[in-house]
């Protein structure tokens with residue numbers, strides 16, 4: 001199964017909290033990660049530990065950073081999310097609604113389906129919010145598929 005399909009919503013949110021901090025190369029403390037997730041530190045630690053076991057996050061001197069694999073997985077998540085948003089947008093949903101709807105499916109759909117949906121929409125360059133969508137067939141993280 002693809003890495004994304006094994007992640008829960010909370011785990012993806014944790015990946016984002018680590019990957020979009022102000023200085024991602026320096027890492028985020030547990031306190032900061034918990035604050036951005038709006039959960040208590042023990043809950044954030046549970047998610048971080050699972051991500052570490054999957055090789056997506058590393059902890060060094062108490063701070064968590066994404067591994068190369070974690071960065072690829074997060075980028076792939078954004079691609080799934082934005083392609084799904086574009087699909088819902090083409091069906092007439094308002095931009096804010098496309099984001100909510102995309103979150104209901106973006107973890108479940110396979111890379112292959114995302115590429116097919118992208119192709120069916122003539123490879124949109126950005127999502128309804130203007131965020132860039134990477135071209136199809138970019139180097140895939142880890143195993144092909």
Ligand SMILES: [Zn+2]
Pocket residue numbers: 081085098099100102
């Ligand atoms: Zn969105």
Ligand SMILES: [Zn+2]
Pocket residue numbers: 115118119122123124135136
């Ligand atoms: Zn495409």
Ligand SMILES: [Zn+2]
Pocket residue numbers: 082085099127128129130131
């Ligand atoms: Zn968007």
